[in-house]
Amino acid sequence: MTAEAVPIPAQDLPVLGSLSPSRAGDFMTCPLLFRYRTIDRLPQAPSSAATRGTLVHAVLERLFDLPAGERTPETAATLLAPEWAKLQEAEPEVAGLFTDELELASWLTSARQLLDGYFTLEDPRRLDPAEREAYVEVVLPGGLRLRGIVDRLDVAPSGDVRVVDYKTGRSPGEAFEGKALFQMKFYALVLWRTRGVVPRRLQLMYLGDREVLAYSPDESDLLATERKLLALWEAIERAVQARDFRPRPSKLCDWCDHQAFCPEKGGTLLPWPEIVPHPDEPEARHVAAAARQS
Numbered sequence: 001m002t003a004e005a006v007p008i009p010a011q012d013l014p015v016l017g018s019l020s021p022s023r024a025g026d027f028m029t030c031p032l033l034f035r036y037r038t039i040d041r042l043p044q045a046p047s048s049a050a051t052r053g054t055l056v057h058a059v060l061e062r063l064f065d066l067p068a069g070e071r072t073p074e075t076a077a078t079l080l081a082p083e084w085a086k087l088q089e090a091e092p093e094v095a096g097l098f099t100d101e102l103e104l105a106s107w108l109t110s111a112r113q114l115l116d117g118y119f120t121l122e123d124p125r126r127l128d129p130a131e132r133e134a135y136v137e138v139v140l141p142g143g144l145r146l147r148g149i150v151d152r153l154d155v156a157p158s159g160d161v162r163v164v165d166y167k168t169g170r171s172p173g174e175a176f177e178g179k180a181l182f183q184m185k186f187y188a189l190v191l192w193r194t195r196g197v198v199p200r201r202l203q204l205m206y207l208g209d210r211e212v213l214a215y216s217p218d219e220s221d222l223l224a225t226e227r228k229l230l231a232l233w234e235a236i237e238r239a240v241q242a243r244d245f246r247p248r249p250s251k252l253c254d255w256c257d258h259q260a261f262c263p264e265k266g267g268t269l270l271p272w273p274e275i276v277p278h279p280d281e282p283e284a285r286h287v288a289a290a291a292r293q294s
């Protein structure tokens with residue numbers, strides 16, 4: 001462990017700001033999108049793709065509750081219906097995503113196909129995850145809280161840590177791999193800062209096209225990620241001071257729920273909100289769900 005890697009204790013540092021990988025990603029994608037999601041807290045309608053991501057994640061989470069020998073594609077498929085029922089109970093609005101039983105059945109079949117895709121990438125009967133849906137956080141000395149939920153942490157007998165995240169979308173092209181790995185380096189940084197261990201492997205599993213994107217970070221990667229996040233937070237603070245979050249159009253605009261309030265799309269910019277949420281307030285549920293898809 002280097003001097004720079006000494007874990008930061010979970011002391012009562014004043015929290016001046018808070019970033020999750022999805023919030024950081026929003027600001028890098030489009031500052032106005034960040035503002036509408038994080039500061040204005042505009043509601044975001046659930047989508048069938050994001051909801052399917054939540055469902056598939058729930059099934060994979062439950063799968064590891066079962067004895068190793070029972071973790072088969074067939075068993076995973078039987079978990080879909082009960083997990084879908086639980087999801088509807090927790091978020092009744094998701095039931096309205098489907099107009100009829102046929103549409104719902106087709107959607108559940110697509111979720112089953114994603115689960116089948118998972119089993120082509122690894123054999124869960126041979127795995128013993130150390131942690132699942134692990135909440136990780138650290139407050140950096142300057143007061144920036146980094147936090148997120150890691151789908152799975154595997155720890156080898158040697159102590160090597162593997163960070164695993166499931167994505168129900170397709171793998172990114174080569175040009176976008178760095179952006180995809182940013183989220184994983186974020187988690188690796190938090191783990192390093194809290195546990196003093198650089199994860200050996202960061203593994204993104206894309207169930208949509210059955211691909212794995214893996215990377216082995218080193219300390220310099222994580223220090224660079226930390227610098228980037230601190231610079232990002234400074235840029236966010238400047239934008240808040242100036243109340244100036246510029247739209248940055250890209251092909252992702254097609255999936256943006258806020259086009260009606262975006263000058264780049266012919267919409268009208270909303271006035272600055274009277275109440276700006278405390279930096280520690282959790283992000284909206286459907287924003288978190290969308291992050292699990294891509």
Ligand code: SF4
Pocket residue numbers: 030032033247248249250252253256257258259262263264265
């Ligand atoms: S439509 Fe595009 S430019 Fe406008 S807020 Fe959404 S992502 Fe940003």
